[in-house]
Each structure stands twice: as structure tokens, then as C-alpha cells.
Amino acid sequence: MADDKRILNEIRHGEYIQEHGEEIWNWSSPAGKIRWARRCRLFSDFIGNSKSLVLEIGCGTGLFTKELAKTDNRIVAIDISDALIARAKQRVHAANVEFVAGNAYQSKFQPNTFDFIVGSSSLHHLEVDLALKEFSRILKPGGGIMFTEPNMMNPQVALIKNVPAIKRRAGDSPDETAFFRWGIAGKLRDCGFKDIVVVPFDFMHPAIPKSFLGIAGQFTSVIEKVPILKEIAGSLIIQCRNK
Numbered sequence: 001m002a003d004d005k006r007i008l009n010e011i012r013h014g015e016y017i018q019e020h021g022e023e024i025w026n027w028s029s030p031a032g033k034i035r036w037a038r039r040c041r042l043f044s045d046f047i048g049n050s051k052s053l054v055l056e057i058g059c060g061t062g063l064f065t066k067e068l069a070k071t072d073n074r075i076v077a078i079d080i081s082d083a084l085i086a087r088a089k090q091r092v093h094a095a096n097v098e099f100v101a102g103n104a105y106q107s108k109f110q111p112n113t114f115d116f117i118v119g120s121s122s123l124h125h126l127e128v129d130l131a132l133k134e135f136s137r138i139l140k141p142g143g144g145i146m147f148t149e150p151n152m153m154n155p156q157v158a159l160i161k162n163v164p165a166i167k168r169r170a171g172d173s174p175d176e177t178a179f180f181r182w183g184i185a186g187k188l189r190d191c192g193f194k195d196i197v198v199v200p201f202d203f204m205h206p207a208i209p210k211s212f213l214g215i216a217g218q219f220t221s222v223i224e225k226v227p228i229l230k231e232i233a234g235s236l237i238i239q240c241r242n243k
Contacts, residue, residue: 014081058122062088
């Protein structure tokens with residue numbers, strides 16, 4: 001089945017990410033650290049410190065899990081890759097974190113379990129329609145969803161996701177894609193989610209030299225607010241509430 005093949009592809013990709021993830025995501029460059037810190041703040045602000053039950057989708061090597069664990073919430077972090085779960089457990093030892101190896105759109109969680117479902121660059125790896133249906137099932141009524149995902153309107157993202165040779169060179173898995181903001185908003189509406197907000201953000205390219213970060217930060221902040229231009233930002237913030 002196509003879904004089975006996709007899952008196998010992601011498991012193999014997890015083994016690759018275990019060795020090369022930091023390099024692919026480029027969170028370690030000076031600009032990459034700024035991008036990473038911003039995402040951490042966004043997620044932490046979204047879930048707050050309300051002692052909620054939070055599901056992190058596609059926890060990978062646990063980079064964001066470690067930051068989520070600094071809140072007062074209980075974090076359940078899921079990934080399809082046993083290799084990545086093992087790496088994440090090495091990185092995160094917080095008492096409020098539980099790691100689960102499993103399929104995010106065919107989970108064993110009970111209905112109405114979670115207060116929040118979040119993920120950084122993970123939704124675009126999934127069969128989205130199946131994932132959203134599962135999220136609606138396991139999320140409490142009124143519960144919140146937030147993802148940061150690649151924006152297909154960005155020229156570099158579009159090339160990586162649609163040109164096979166570039167896709168392979170970039171280290172993508174065969175099935176991962178990116179989102180048009182109106183497209184993912186429509187899928188959320190079709191699944192019955194409400195209060196849907198999808199916003200382009202992040203022009204801070206990880207390759208920007210450290211000496212230019214001050215100017216670049218000011219410039220990118222302005223561009224994110226300019227109509228039309230903001231549509232080609234590198235990422236999307238996706239937020240909504242369960243029905």
C-alpha cells in the first residue's frame with residue numbers, strides 16, 4: 001500500500017536524520033540559532049505553563065522536545081523512527097517527557113486526550129488528511145494545534161520539494177512536501193477545525209553571515225509585514241482549535 005511505503009520511507013529517513021539531522025536543519029549556524037530560538041518561543045508561548053498534556057508530532061532527535069520540557073506541561077513526543085526516538089531519549093531526560101515510537105495518524109491514544117498538538121517541520125512528512133483526522137480524534141474539544149512548516153510559495157522551498165535531484169541533495173525524504181497556506185487552511189476547515197490562522201514568516205536564512213545578522217534581523221522583520229512579499233517567506237505558522 002502507498003501509505004505503508006510512505007511509512008517505510010520515513011523510517012529510513014529517520015535513520016539518515018539520526019546522523020545528519022543537525023546539518024540538514026542547520027539550526028547551529030548563527031542565523032540558524034536565531035530561527036531556532038524564535039520557534040522555541042512561539043511554541044512555548046502557545047502552550048503556556050498550564051500543566052496541560054501536549055503531544056509533539058515528529059520529535060526527531062528531541063531538539064524541540066527539550067525546550068517544550070522547560071514548561072510546566074506534560075509532553076508526549078512521538079516519532080515513527082525508533083532510531084530517532086533513541087537519540088531523543090539520549091538528549092532529553094526531563095521527568096515531564098514521555099517518548100513514543102508510533103504512527104502519528106494511526107495512534108493508540110484515546111479520544112479527547114490532549115490539550116495541545118504541536119510540531120516543528122513534521123506535518124509535511126505525513127499523509128496530511130489522515131493526520132488531521134487523527135488529531136481531531138485525540139485532541140480535546142477546543143484544544144489547540146500549532147505547526148511551523150515549509151512554505152511552498154518560497155522559491156528555494158519550491159525547488160527543493162519539486163525537483164528530484166535537488167530534493168535528494170537537500171536530504172529530503174521521498175514523500176515530504178511543503179504547504180500553500182490556503183491549501184492547508186482548507187484541509188483544516190474540511191476536518192472541522194476552527195479559529196484557523198496560517199501566517200507566512202521567517203526570512204532569516206540560516207546561511208546569513210554573523211556580521212550581517214543585525215541588519216538582516218531588521219530587514220526580515222519588515223518584509224514579514226509587507227503584503228505580497230510576505231507570501232514568499234520560508235515558513236508558515238499554522239494554528240487552529242479543535243471543534
